[in-house]
Amino acid sequence: MSILLSFRRLSARLRAASPRSIAAAATLLLAGFFLLDLGSGPTISFGLFYTLSVVLVAWRLGRAATVLAVLAASAARVADFYLNRHHDGALMLVYDLLQSAAGYGLAALLAWQGRQLFERTARHARHFQHQARRERRQRRLEATIRRAVLADVPAIIALTNAGGEDGAFDQNVMDAVRQAALTTTFSQGIIDGAALRDVWNGGQTVVPIEFWVSERNGQVAAYMMVLGVDGNKGPERELHALAVAPPFRNTGLGSAMVNFFCLRYQQRRLVIATKSDSQMMQMLVRRNFQQLTSDKGYDIMVRD
Secondary structure, three states, X not given: OHHHHHHHHHHHHHHHOOHHHHHHHHHXXXXXXXXXXXXXXXXXXXXXXXXXXXXXXXXXXXXXXXHHHHXXXXXXXXXXXXXXXXXXXXXXXHHHHHHHHHHHHHXXXXXXXXXXXXXXXXXXXXXXXXXXXXXXXXXXXXXXXXXXXXXXXXXXXXXXXXXXHHOOOOHHHHOHHHHHHHHHHHHHHHHHOEEEEEOOOOOEEEEEEEEEEEEEOOEEEEEEEEEEOOOOOOOOEEEEEEEEOHHHXXXXXXXXXXXXXXXXXXXXXXXXXXXXXXXXXXXXXHOOOEEEEEEOOXXXXXXX
């Protein structure tokens, strides 16, 4: 455990070091091992340790610096070999230099690939962690959703009124007479599970209706109204209204409500009317909804 902790601390320090500091450290490493080579005579070679300098440069610095490090390590190894051991002429000198460059170049390539693999792994790990946190948050939010009861109607009306103020709903929902009518309609819809609605091809018909609310800390934080599309109680379900209380916006609650709608009615054809370029439109596109048509300034999105 202590070795792992030390490695992590060393890695953190290397990541925090400036390129100039890395270059200086690599140069000192190479010079130090070269001096050890010269002082140890022909019996001991430190040529393998030159790889540390090359790997350090390849891990943190660019391609040009890596090439220079490979050439410097190769030159140091060949210089020590010829100064301390033997002299076989210029051709052998070139051969040894190329051989050394190939070996240190391979070490640099492996270090560079290792860094790429490390960075990709780190990115994937961060992505999965973010995804896992988001999914946990979504599950917690979805766990707050329940079917509405009569006691929730005042809160639902208040959220509808807030939606009218924000422009999400028609302005007439803020009218006192309209709110009284909505209170009666919503209450009766919760009791009967059916309500009268306008249909797209004209006229009115009775359709199934369901209200769902998200309760957080004892407060109704959001609600959605789900309607049938026609009077024959067909398979379609429309997310007719969705409102989130201002304190709970931008917390993922709206997305959780849409997820709940898609999951709850996944065996049905789903319909949602939304404005173009809205946040709702973006959520629907991510959930494989497609535009069917446009009506009264709204895009009708469907998912089969």
